[in-house]
Amino acid sequence: MSFRRHDIDALVSHARQGQARAVARLISLVEDGAPELRALAAALARHTGRAQVVGITGAPGVGKSTSVSVLVTALRAAGKKVGVLAVDPSSPFSGGALLGDRVRMQNHATDDGVFIRSMATRGHLGGIAWATPQALRVLDAAGCDVVLVETVGVGQSEVEVVALADTTVVLLAPGMGDGIQAAKAGILEVADVFVVNKADREGSDQTVRELKYMISLGRRGTAGPSWRPPIVRTVATTAEGADDLVRAIEEHRTWMLGHGELEARRQRRAEAEVEAIALAQLRGKLGDVLRGSALHGLAKRVVVGELDVYRAADELIAELGV
Amino acid sequence: MSFRRHDIDALVSHARQGQARAVARLISLVEDGAPELRALAAALARHTGRAQVVGITGAPGVGKSTSVSVLVTALRAAGKKVGVLAVDPSSPFSGGALLGDRVRMQNHATDDGVFIRSMATRGHLGGIAWATPQALRVLDAAGCDVVLVETVGVGQSEVEVVALADTTVVLLAPGMGDGIQAAKAGILEVADVFVVNKADREGSDQTVRELKYMISLGRRGTAGPSWRPPIVRTVATTAEGADDLVRAIEEHRTWMLGHGELEARRQRRAEAEVEAIALAQLRGKLGDVLRGSALHGLAKRVVVGELDVYRAADELIAELGV
Numbered sequence: 001m002s003f004r005r006h007d008i009d010a011l012v013s014h015a016r017q018g019q020a021r022a023v024a025r026l027i028s029l030v031e032d033g034a035p036e037l038r039a040l041a042a043a044l045a046r047h048t049g050r051a052q053v054v055g056i057t058g059a060p061g062v063g064k065s066t067s068v069s070v071l072v073t074a075l076r077a078a079g080k081k082v083g084v085l086a087v088d089p090s091s092p093f094s095g096g097a098l099l100g101d102r103v104r105m106q107n108h109a110t111d112d113g114v115f116i117r118s119m120a121t122r123g124h125l126g127g128i129a130w131a132t133p134q135a136l137r138v139l140d141a142a143g144c145d146v147v148l149v150e151t152v153g154v155g156q157s158e159v160e161v162v163a164l165a166d167t168t169v170v171l172l173a174p175g176m177g178d179g180i181q182a183a184k185a186g187i188l189e190v191a192d193v194f195v196v197n198k199a200d201r202e203g204s205d206q207t208v209r210e211l212k213y214m215i216s217l218g219r220r221g222t223a224g225p226s227w228r229p230p231i232v233r234t235v236a237t238t239a240e241g242a243d244d245l246v247r248a249i250e251e252h253r254t255w256m257l258g259h260g261e262l263e264a265r266r267q268r269r270a271e272a273e274v275e276a277i278a279l280a281q282l283r284g285k286l287g288d289v290l291r292g293s294a295l296h297g298l299a300k301r302v303v304v305g306e307l308d309v310y311r312a313a314d315e316l317i318a319e320l321g322v
Numbered sequence: 323m324s325f326r327r328h329d330i331d332a333l334v335s336h337a338r339q340g341q342a343r344a345v346a347r348l349i350s351l352v353e354d355g356a357p358e359l360r361a362l363a364a365a366l367a368r369h370t371g372r373a374q375v376v377g378i379t380g381a382p383g384v385g386k387s388t389s390v391s392v393l394v395t396a397l398r399a400a401g402k403k404v405g406v407l408a409v410d411p412s413s414p415f416s417g418g419a420l421l422g423d424r425v426r427m428q429n430h431a432t433d434d435g436v437f438i439r440s441m442a443t444r445g446h447l448g449g450i451a452w453a454t455p456q457a458l459r460v461l462d463a464a465g466c467d468v469v470l471v472e473t474v475g476v477g478q479s480e481v482e483v484v485a486l487a488d489t490t491v492v493l494l495a496p497g498m499g500d501g502i503q504a505a506k507a508g509i510l511e512v513a514d515v516f517v518v519n520k521a522d523r524e525g526s527d528q529t530v531r532e533l534k535y536m537i538s539l540g541r542r543g544t545a546g547p548s549w550r551p552p553i554v555r556t557v558a559t560t561a562e563g564a565d566d567l568v569r570a571i572e573e574h575r576t577w578m579l580g581h582g583e584l585e586a587r588r589q590r591r592a593e594a595e596v597e598a599i600a601l602a603q604l605r606g607k608l609g610d611v612l613r614g615s616a617l618h619g620l621a622k623r624v625v626v627g628e629l630d631v632y633r634a635a636d637e638l639i640a641e642l643g644v
Binding site: 037038041042044045046047048049133263266267270271273274275277278279281282283286290295296298299300302303304305306307308309310311312313314316317320 | 359360363364366367368369370371455585588589592593595596597599600601603604605608612617618620621622624625626627628629630631632633634635636638639642
């Protein structure tokens with residue numbers, strides 16, 4: 001598959017008009033780590049920055065997928081155009097993710113105000129960590145007001161995806177000391193909104209109490225503008241509490257805009273992304289020099305005592321054109 | 323502690339005359355990761371390459387320290403000048419290592435043909451992995467014919483230290499399926515000489531048999547020049563077999579010289595060392611640019627859609643002077 005700059009521009013233009021197929025093809029390009037990634041990034045840049053990126057995370061079994069589906073319905077009812085990105089950083093196969101797509105699509109398949117897409121790691125440089133921000137930009141450029149990023153996998157990867165969001169929603173469910181688990185996973189610090197799902201079950205009051213306590217502990221000595229994460233109770237299977245959640249997300253956005261926090265978060269994200277790309281490119285350049293066997297000759301001079309290792313390293317870097 | 327180039331040159335000159343205090347101070351400089359490391363490396367370069375570096379490794383309890391001490395005595399009897407570097411990559415403290423020094427020093431304290439030195443990780447960039455090659459160069463320049471590098475720690479670090487040696491001696495002792503343990507640890511592949519220590523104990527014949535079998539398995543299909551690692555039986559506590567070990571090490575050196583293998587190994591080592599230093603310096607340079615806030619401005623332009631992340635990364639690299 002090879003695209004020229006011209007094709008990329010046409011696809012971006014079609015995506016901006018809301019054509020689902022163009023959106024899907026652009027995200028596939030991103031997922032494949034296609035060589036057109038640079039051209040795509042360039043074409044997207046000035047059409048992005050409008051969408052609110054909402055991360056949805058939580059342990060397996062808390063009801064993430066159902067909550068996302070219900071949230072999409074509620075956002076649509078509020079007149080928002082919605083994108084959903086389900087990310088599975090733990091799987092190199094998109095098979096399972098595609099199945100998830102189809103199941104969820106049933107509710108929203110005929111709604112052209114919703115884009116739903118699953119992404120799996122395809123093993124290219126940086127994997128999901130690189131592809132996700134670009135996929136978000138595609139959905140942003142396609143006119144989504146809100147993009148929900150849901151992690152399908154578990155563990156460390158959740159925190160990475162959280163780092164991509166303007167607003168992070170952490171889901172819990174009653175039982176099993178979820179509050180403490182969340183604290184351990186470092187998720188309390190990153191949550192902007194808590195959801196206690198399955199709120200009709202026994203023990204949900206206890207979970208809310210524990211959570212309030214953990215929040216009060218965690219916020220002691222916090223400097224800077226103070227947002228106290230609200231706790232929303234939901235029953236995703238019946239859509240109970242979905243409007244409360246939409247409201248909480250909206251309030252967080254308003255608060256961020258009022259405190260310069262949205263800009264600050266996006267600034268930090270862009271810095272991390274640019275730094276990661278620059279480091280990867282430097283590593284690549286060094287690899288080229290090594291393959292070009294400059295290293296071999298320099299090491300030979302070290303072995304015979306003509307050159308010390310530090311000066312050899314200097315010369316190697318000089319070969320980079322640094 | 324600060325040294326000028328002049329002082330470094332004087333210390334190197336004194337070390338080359340065999341002054342133990344100068345050798346000790348130079349290795350301390352190396353261990354501290356002193357800013358004079360570059361000047362030191364430059365001053366040492368043309369005085370190195372003569373010593374045979376012999377790595378001594380094996381699981382705790384096989385009798386490494388005693389074997390090293392006995393080996394020093396045998397090498398001295400053969401008229402060799404000897405350096406010993408005991409490396410503990412698992413400890414940031416040199417206290418324990420110093421104690422080891424003192425105990426072992428008792429046998430060789432009055433012999434000015436022996437330098438003994440322990441090194442511990444001091445937590446500076448790269449730690450032991452960086453410091454050890456430089457410390458070897460100090461002992462090499464000081465006129466040592468053989469430098470024994472003994473790992474005090476356990477596990478992965480052994481393999482790293484093995485990578486520094488011209489000849490690697492792997493110690494085993496009877497019992498506990500040592501042969502299989504060695505195979506698991508990946509140590510069979512790197513051994514040039516095997517020692518079955520405590521050869522007076524029950525089970526030593528069994529250990530030798532197992533080892534022979536493992537070696538025959540491991541060498542199937544091996545390409546290139548073929549050195550079959552000999553198995554030397556020793557009883558380190560009575561110095562039995564020490565001369566056989568000295569002979570095996572000497573034979574390995576002769577074989578390497580005859581097959582271009584010594585040069586090939588040193589070439590690989592120098593390449594790895596130069597590459598590691600170059601990468602660390604690039605990382606440092608990038609850090610300087612980031613601290614200089616070029617990144618902040620670039621990320622800001624990404625956030626407002628003026629620049630895409632790839633072009634921002636390009637500009638960041640351009641700031642490096644690349």
